[in-house]
Amino acid sequence: MHAVTFQAPGEVAVEQVAEPALRAPDDAIVRVDASGICGSDLHIYHGRVPVEQGFTIGHEFVGTVLDASPDVERVSVGDRVLGCFHTACATCAACLRSDYHRCRNGQTFGHGSKLGDLQGAQAELLIVPRANLTLRRVPEGMSDEAALFAGDVMGTGYHAVAHAGMRAGDTVAVLGLGPVGLCAVQAALAGGAVEVFAIDSVGARLEMAASFGATPVHLTEEEPKKVVRAATGGRGVDVVVDAVGDPAPLAMAISLCRDAGTVSGIGAYAGKGEVPLGLAWLKGLQLRLGLANVIAHVDRVLALIEAGKLDPAPLVTHHMKLDDAAEAYEIYDNREALKIVLTP
Numbered sequence: 001m002h003a004v005t006f007q008a009p010g011e012v013a014v015e016q017v018a019e020p021a022l023r024a025p026d027d028a029i030v031r032v033d034a035s036g037i038c039g040s041d042l043h044i045y046h047g048r049v050p051v052e053q054g055f056t057i058g059h060e061f062v063g064t065v066l067d068a069s070p071d072v073e074r075v076s077v078g079d080r081v082l083g084c085f086h087t088a089c090a091t092c093a094a095c096l097r098s099d100y101h102r103c104r105n106g107q108t109f110g111h112g113s114k115l116g117d118l119q120g121a122q123a124e125l126l127i128v129p130r131a132n133l134t135l136r137r138v139p140e141g142m143s144d145e146a147a148l149f150a151g152d153v154m155g156t157g158y159h160a161v162a163h164a165g166m167r168a169g170d171t172v173a174v175l176g177l178g179p180v181g182l183c184a185v186q187a188a189l190a191g192g193a194v195e196v197f198a199i200d201s202v203g204a205r206l207e208m209a210a211s212f213g214a215t216p217v218h219l220t221e222e223e224p225k226k227v228v229r230a231a232t233g234g235r236g237v238d239v240v241v242d243a244v245g246d247p248a249p250l251a252m253a254i255s256l257c258r259d260a261g262t263v264s265g266i267g268a269y270a271g272k273g274e275v276p277l278g279l280a281w282l283k284g285l286q287l288r289l290g291l292a293n294v295i296a297h298v299d300r301v302l303a304l305i306e307a308g309k310l311d312p313a314p315l316v317t318h319h320m321k322l323d324d325a326a327e328a329y330e331i332y333d334n335r336e337a338l339k340i341v342l343t344p
């Protein structure tokens with residue numbers, strides 16, 4: 001079968017690889033009908049996340065169950081399914097607290113041996129461990145490309161807002177309008193935010209956020225702090241989502257947040273950096289950080305997409321063939337696409 005494999009920094013290839021086979025009593029084999037290219041794949045593409053040469057990448061998928069081990073009960077052969085981007089064991093201490101994203105036995109699709117040694121979804125076939133927890137049936141009538149978002153990008157945007165404890169009637173600011181930030185904008189509005197300030201420096205992304213109902217604020221041509229203060233009686237917003245993941249946006253998030261508000265950092269921070277901790281302390285802020293717990297949210301996210309309250313479709317800018325993955329990665333790396341969907 002064909003699969004997209006990591007070769008070297010800046011280079012992926014479509015290669016012939018061995019077909020997967022059932023191993024554990026709760027595995028499923030899925031024929032991948034659509035897979036996504038994601039910002040996390042770029043970390044691999046650039047060699048920032050180490051993955052072995054020849055390892056199949058990709059972690060967002062929709063497909064059809066071709067085969068299942070005897071303990072797989074929640075989906076059946078022939079079902080259209082979507083996957084979460086990682087698996088969880090359901091029995092470790094973290095899973096028993098429903099913190100599936102911190103599962104000590106979890107495996108992430110397509111991230112090499114360091115993150116569970118699980119081959120990726122940018123392939124014709126995929127083995128899915130812990131299929132009872134990892135897979136969901138695609139609701140009737142939902143497109144592949146919409147369902148694709150539930151187990152990763154939309155689940156992550158939803159998490160950013162839910163993890164902040166946002167309530168109906170709150171005001172929200174979202175920093176960084178990549179796919180996750182745009183999904184966080186939708187999730188905040190779906191959750192009853194009265195005003196969402198969407199902050200970025202790319203005009204097309206600001207326009208898209210505005211089309212969802214957010215108030216667009218240009219990062220450099222306007223002064224986000226002034227705009228947000230003026231609109232909130234000088235207080236700042238109840239919740240700020242940092243969907244970038246660097247010290248500078250985190251510092252801005254702290255400055256935009258009201259006293260005793262919440263900053264939710266969903267972007268991937270790395271290493272050390274300077275943030276105004278004194279200001280965060282003085283304001284009595286809550287900081288909520290970390291990877292999204294998509295397994296905990298995926299059913300609610302699917303329900304919201306099915307009800308039309310979340311709509312990832314506008315984020316899909318490119319449809320390409322799996323065999324053209326090398327070109328697709330170049331396009332994505334050049335920031336010419338928001339979301340590329342690959343089909344066999």
Ligand SMILES: [Zn+2]
Nearest residue numbers: 038040060152
């Ligand atoms: Zn992803």
Ligand SMILES: [Zn+2]
Nearest residue numbers: 089092095103
């Ligand atoms: Zn676990």
